[in-house]
Each structure stands twice: as C-alpha cells, then as structure tokens.
Amino acid sequence: MKPLKKTPLNRVHHELKARMVDFGGWDLPVWYTSILAEHKAVRSRAGMFDVSHMGRLWLTGKKAGAFLDRLLTKSVPRLDIGDAQLCLLCLENGGILDDLVVYHVGVEQYLVVWNAANIEQKFEWLFRWSGSDPDIIIEDSSSNTVMLAVQGPAVCQLKNLKDVSHLPRFGITQTKMGNLSALVSRTGYTGEDGFEIITDAANALPLWESFIEQGVKPCGLGARDSLRLEAGMMLYGHDMDTRTNPFEAGLGWLVDLEKGNFIGKNALLEIKHQGVKRKLVGFQMDGREIPRSGYRIFKSGQEVGQVTSGGYAPSLGIGIGLGYVPIELATIGSEIEIVIRNKPIPAHIVNRRFYKGGASNEPQRI
Amino acid sequence: MNPKEYKYTQEHEWICSEPENKGKVGITDYAQSQLGDVVFVDLPPPGSQVEQLKKMGEIESVKAVSDLFAPVSGRVLEINQAVINEPALVNQDPYGDGWLVRLELSNSSELDALMDSDKYDEFVSRLNEEGSE
Numbered sequence: 001m002k003p004l005k006k007t008p009l010n011r012v013h014h015e016l017k018a019r020m021v022d023f024g025g026w027d028l029p030v031w032y033t034s035i036l037a038e039h040k041a042v043r044s045r046a047g048m049f050d051v052s053h054m055g056r057l058w059l060t061g062k063k064a065g066a067f068l069d070r071l072l073t074k075s076v077p078r079l080d081i082g083d084a085q086l087c088l089l090c091l092e093n094g095g096i097l098d099d100l101v102v103y104h105v106g107v108e109q110y111l112v113v114w115n116a117a118n119i120e121q122k123f124e125w126l127f128r129w130s131g132s133d134p135d136i137i138i139e140d141s142s143s144n145t146v147m148l149a150v151q152g153p154a155v156c157q158l159k160n161l162k163d164v165s166h167l168p169r170f171g172i173t174q175t176k177m178g179n180l181s182a183l184v185s186r187t188g189y190t191g192e193d194g195f196e197i198i199t200d201a202a203n204a205l206p207l208w209e210s211f212i213e214q215g216v217k218p219c220g221l222g223a224r225d226s227l228r229l230e231a232g233m234m235l236y237g238h239d240m241d242t243r244t245n246p247f248e249a250g251l252g253w254l255v256d257l258e259k260g261n262f263i264g265k266n267a268l269l270e271i272k273h274q275g276v277k278r279k280l281v282g283f284q285m286d287g288r289e290i291p292r293s294g295y296r297i298f299k300s301g302q303e304v305g306q307v308t309s310g311g312y313a314p315s316l317g318i319g320i321g322l323g324y325v326p327i328e329l330a331t332i333g334s335e336i337e338i339v340i341r342n343k344p345i346p347a348h349i350v351n352r353r354f355y356k357g358g359a360s361n362e363p364q365r366i
Numbered sequence: 367m368n369p370k371e372y373k374y375t376q377e378h379e380w381i382c383s384e385p386e387n388k389g390k391v392g393i394t395d396y397a398q399s400q401l402g403d404v405v406f407v408d409l410p411p412p413g414s415q416v417e418q419l420k421k422m423g424e425i426e427s428v429k430a431v432s433d434l435f436a437p438v439s440g441r442v443l444e445i446n447q448a449v450i451n452e453p454a455l456v457n458q459d460p461y462g463d464g465w466l467v468r469l470e471l472s473n474s475s476e477l478d479a480l481m482d483s484d485k486y487d488e489f490v491s492r493l494n495e496e497g498s499e
Contacts, residue, residue: 019402035428036403222402222429290406290426312405312428319406341408341424 007052008146008204018220024116026053028221035222039314042190042227043357046152047219048211055119056142056198057112063135064110068102070262071129073246073255079104084170084185088246088254089114089122090264094271095242096249098122099234101187103172111172111183113147113196115236129263146204150216151194151227153358158214161195180206189224191231192358229320230313232282232352238293239280239308239322248276248324250352278305279330282352283321283338289345290319291338297323298337298344304329307338313354320354321347367487368394369461373437373477374486375419380461381437387474391437392465393425393456396490401427404456409434409445409467416440416469418476423466425456438476440469 004027013020018029028050031038041047059068069076074087084103088096100114114122130136150158156165160177164184167173172185180203188194199207212218225235234240240249246268247255255268285291291310296303310321325336332351337344372380378397381389398404406426416422416436423434445467449455456464471477481489 030429031402034403226428288406290431292431312426314428 005053007050008201009050009052009208012205012208013050016218018218021221023053023221026116028053029218031220031222032218035220035226036314038217038219038223039226041217042152042192042219042223043315043355044152045154045217046150046158046215047217047223048208049149049151049219049221049224050146050208051149051196051224052142052145052147052204053116054142054147055112055114055116055122055140056145056147057114058139058141059110059112059136060108060139061133061135061137062108063133064108064137065104067130067133067136068110068112069260071126072100072102073262073264073268074102075256075259076102076104076110081106082171082173084172084187086170086254088251089125090246090262090268091125091242092264092267094245094264094267096236096240096244096246096251097125097242099236099240099251099254101170101185103185105172105174105183111198117237144201145198146201146207148197148204148207148211149188149190149194150197150211151188151190151192152216153193155194158211158216160210160214164195167195177207178210182207189231189233190227190358191233191353191355192227225309226311226314229309229311229322230315230355231358232322232354234280234322235309244280244324245271245276247271248278248280250280275327277327278324279327280308280322280324280352281330281334281349282354283323283336283347283349284313284316284354285319285338286346286348288319289338289340291321291340291347293321295321296339297325298339299325299329299335301344304336310338315355315357320350322352325349368483368490370483372461372483373480374483374489375435375437375480376489377419377433377435379435379437381469381477381480382465383474383477384468387471388443389438389440389469389471390465391467391469392460393434394486394490395460396493398457398460398464401425401430401432402457403428404453407434407449407453407456407466409450410442412442412444414442415472416442418479434466436469437480438469438471439473440471442467443470444468 103111182199297305
C-alpha cells in the first residue's frame, strides 16, 4: 500500500487527536470533536478546514489565458484580474472531468484550484492539449503551499481577515496577514461567507495558530460534507463525473455556449438541443430516516435513479440528499421513495439549496 | 469507565442483567466515541425475536451506518423511545439514558460467552493501541 499523503498541517491534526481517514490517498481529519459541533460553528460563527489536499495549479505565460479558455466552459478572457470563476472542465463528449475555480491573479497569471480526485487523468488531459508550447507554463504548487478555508458569518471580524473584508464574492488578492504573505480569496464550499487562504507551507502553523487564538474552530471533512450538502453544492465523483453532462447535473449555468470554441462545446450544444432525460434533484425525507450515497430511488415501486449524496442535515434536523431522477419527476414537490434497509421510504423533491441562510456559491435553482 | 456488572460483546454492545431473566442492552462508550454524533437508531420492534451476535438493528451517525448486534438471544420487551426521539443520548450517556432495548433472555447461559468488564477494558485498550500506530 502506498503511504498516505500528508498536508503541512498533518501533525497538528494528530496532536489534536482528530479522527483521521484515508481520503483519496490523503491522511485527513473527519472530525476533531464532533461533526455536529463543527458544522454549527461554521453556521453560527467561524470554522477552519485544512483543504491542502485540493490541487493548486499555476498557469502562466503568453498563451495561458487562451489555453484555459479552450479547456473551460466559461469565458476566461472576460475574467478580470482579481476575479475568480467556478467552471467545468469537460471531455469532448461533454462529460464532466472536474469542477474547478480559475483565478485571474495577475497579467498572464492564472491559478486553478481543482479537486484531488482523478488527478493523473486531469494532468494527462491538460498536457495533451498544451503540448510543449513554451508560452504555456504549468506548475503544480500543491505540495509546497498550504490551503486553509476559514468559513462562517463572523470571518470578517477576525483580525487578520479584516483587511480583506472588502473583497467581493469570488475576488482574490495577494496580501499580508501579519508578517506572512498570502493569496486570499472570498470563496468556499460551505454556503457561508468565508475566505480561502493559500500560503507557503512554512507559514502553515503560524497561520493555523493565529486562527485558533481567535476562537476559530478546527473542522474536518465530515462537517465540510454536511455543510456543502445543505448548501446544495455538488461533490465531484459523487454528484457528477465523466458520465454526467452539465445540463443533467443542473450546471448549465456554468456553460457559456456563446463563447468561442472550447473542448466539449459541440457535444454540449447537441445535448442542450436534444434535451436531457434525467436531472439531479434535491430531496428531503418525510420521516427521520437518513439517505446515503448509493441508495436507490423508487417511484411507485419502480427503480428510477440513485442517491449520489445523502446524509443528515444538522441545520434542518432531517435527512437530505441529491440524486438523478427522470426529467418528468424532476419537479419540486414530486413524491419519491428512497430504499433504506430494503424498504421504500417516502421523500419529496425540494429546492437543492436546502439551507437558505448564509451566502451560497451558487444561485438558487433546481 | 465500563460498568463492572455489565457484560460486553466484541462488537461493543453491553447487556445489564435484570431480575427474571431480563436485560437492558446498549452500546459502549468506545462504540459511541468511534461512531461520533448518533442521529438515527433503527431498533427491532417489541415482540420480535433476536439471536445472539446476529444483527438486530442499525445505528447511524452523521458519517456512517453501523450494525447493532444482539448480545444474547431473546424477545424484545421494550425499546427506548427517548433514544428514538433524541439519538444523541447514545453519545451523552451510553450506559444510562442511552440504553437501546430490553430483552427477555431465552437462554441465560449465553451470557457466559460475553466478556466481563476487565476483559472488555483490555480488549478496548488493545484496539486503541492498534489505532494509534
């Protein structure tokens, strides 16, 4: 077995006696004290997550912007310096290879933050299209930097984030936090206001400790998952993958078919023209049962789909989930059943943004 | 600490014997700490029969679903309604208010196959050592 990969904060997690887990080859905390307590800290005040397992990729050079524009579903030339954009990386057939955030950091300088999943396949894809063009320089800075997500309604009151409180949602800036220099963006994956901070691995510990001193609660992957699910945010590899297209995943808003040519555009035009046969929906249980990823979805005794994400929603006190159903069932209020312990249990389709507070990354849509 | 007078399974259930061949069943402190926040319990209905070391229900934490095993064979007399309504009781008081079911034992000699508290303490400390390696 390959040894697990460690983030620059790995020792801190172990010292805090966090429950650790192998998450796609990374040794990461699921929780420190309790998922519910950590979830609540983010909804009510502030929590922080070591998200250094996320891939951080620099694309620089004269053709870096044009190259990204050819690969991504949103217009890169329209992205001003200091702005970021959520977008998709699609295969030629329109299947989703990843959802990622592209940041226009400086002149001919782009940062891509993408998922840790299927990283080799994605690099292969990138290099296949970049070739050996000297004007496209691709550098992976994941291993020599740390990435911390500080999330919650009180983040702007934290002393080392006050100076960046002017940043708009999806803004990014190079800044000084105390005496350490960092790249800070107003982004996150919790449905709350928040920042994500990237800095040299050597700064990891002082940065972490400065937030601890201010009462920011360390949060693990468990709360990260329950928070994003409540906010209706999708998880790559569960709610979408190379076998799903953006329109059935409800991510059509991330696809700009008006922009110039990009990989997958022709297929996506065709898919949009044909219309989708199934759609990702949010649902909530009528009773107290909890749906889980992989459970089957039934309608009137017939299997119609599968749960792709599911769990207990701490802010709502009920079980919620995401899953694909035939397009004719994909309307709010539609009654379905989730098969739990071999019994069909009643549920109904609701708006995917289950938790209505906070400042979600995504506009409201089903 | 794990109560002296209880008996324990390797799957981390406990049983506390009561007069007239009855017993109260729950999960141990180690089990609740491993599961994390319990948010749903699925218990066998009163009147149903359970079999020693066979699955009799499920406990769900925020993160995962785990099987609940019967420490002994018998008939379910009662389930803890308080835990159904407030599953967090399993975390807060696993040996007291967080009990799960009351059984009528069909064969009290089955208790001999379970660990006493000394053995169970040892069993858990071995697991903790393995876990910290």
